[in-house]
Amino acid sequence: MTTKYTEDHEYIRVEGATGIVGITAYAQDQLGDIVFVELPSVGKVLNKGDEAAVVESVKAASEIYSPASGTVIEVNTALTGEPGLVNQAPDTDGWIYKLRLTNPAELDTLMDDAAYAKHTA
């Protein structure tokens, strides 16, 4: 299991052929209290870099871009009632969607833990 990061602060945790996407602890802190999450539809086909979801804080809406290409196989419906999970547990209960990866080689272009730590330092 590895986790990769985009420059826009999305993470993708890879578990076999599945990628779990969310925003990082750094990103949720920058955004502040999350009040609404617009989830993608299950079955949606995303290319790397496509707008996949929208996370709204009290102040503004922020687009979430897919860190990798694939098909959405599950979305975190708990966020509909409790969007604050993105703040409380961005890495675990605050995940946004799961993707069946179609081009795992893309992940090599993303940052690893060390590179992301440097990116947000």
Place this chain on the structure above:
Amino acid sequence: MAESSNEPLKTVVLNDEHVKLGGRMVPFSGYSLPVQYPTGIIAEHKWTREHAGLFDVSHMGPSFVVIDGTPASPDAGHADVAALVEPLVSGDIAGLKPGQLRYTLLLNDEGGTRDDLMIGRSPLYGGSLYVIVNAGTKQADWGLIEARLGSRAKLTRADDGALLALQGPEAVAVLDAILPGVGNLAFMHYGPFDWQGARVIVSRSGYTGEDGFELLCAKEHAATLWNTILADSRVKPIGLGARDSLRLEAGLPLYGHDLDDTVSPIEAGLNFAVSKRRREARDFPGAGRILAELGGELTRVRVGLFVEGAPAREDTTIFDAHGVGIGRVTSGGFSPSLNRAIALGFVTPQHAAPGTRLQVEVRGRMQAAEVTQLPFVPHRYVRKATP
């Protein structure tokens, strides 16, 4: 309101205090100000509704207008200074009682709103007004007022100190312990209070819908006063983010968004700010349009909307139930008190009745919306002074 420009950002007197408290500083109206502290906007918002929140609003434009010379009597002095200022605004300034403060509108000749502001009559002196304007418009407002005053009165800016707001149900108990007597101020009244040898101008007013106070003090006392108020465990510092969500729930317009040069007081639902005497005298800028609108000739009105789903932000288009565009959102966001999206916007008068089902288009998708009474959250002003 201009939120970005090429001008270098000004800092407020309390800048170091905000940084020490972990305030996240952002540009706003030409100033660097805290949008939130570490606890976050929702916690700050709720704290203010339940306890007392302390805001730094020193970017705003407090000023004093004082008549030249010594008036024959306090009332004569007030009549003179009111006569100078009234032609610019919609409100009854002559009718203010000593120490009374009034929300009014600076109008252009087309009946649009140059600014919304507060004008108070000094509780002590005849011929002296306390005038508080918005940050983004202060240069223009003051220029306009000064041109009108000529040599007959002088405008003195007081925006080099600190303007604080303490808001919430516990504000009165907190502040009366620090500045004894402020609890006796009636809503929309102000007066000078002595604090450790310094003079603090305190008004019972605010921008949250809660009971509370606004305090003007000189820069050398600002940090001590700020920290003295914050030392009370009932008080937390509150940033601009919660200030905006609080005023939105209270249904209060934000200049530059819900009010601008094209919006009349009647369109904005601020009929109360066009006083009866002024209506009868028809002696304010744009009176022709404004009186016609009061007679029913309106093309748009400001309403409150409950929005289903994602917040509908400023400039979101509003549609009727059939998908015909009928207006736009001017302020939209999330209500921490109601835990749902709310918005202010302008719609055609036939769609303005509470209960009217409308739609808003957010990211290409229609969402249900419903016109609702304003304010979204009831005001809790304390109209009478505590005995």
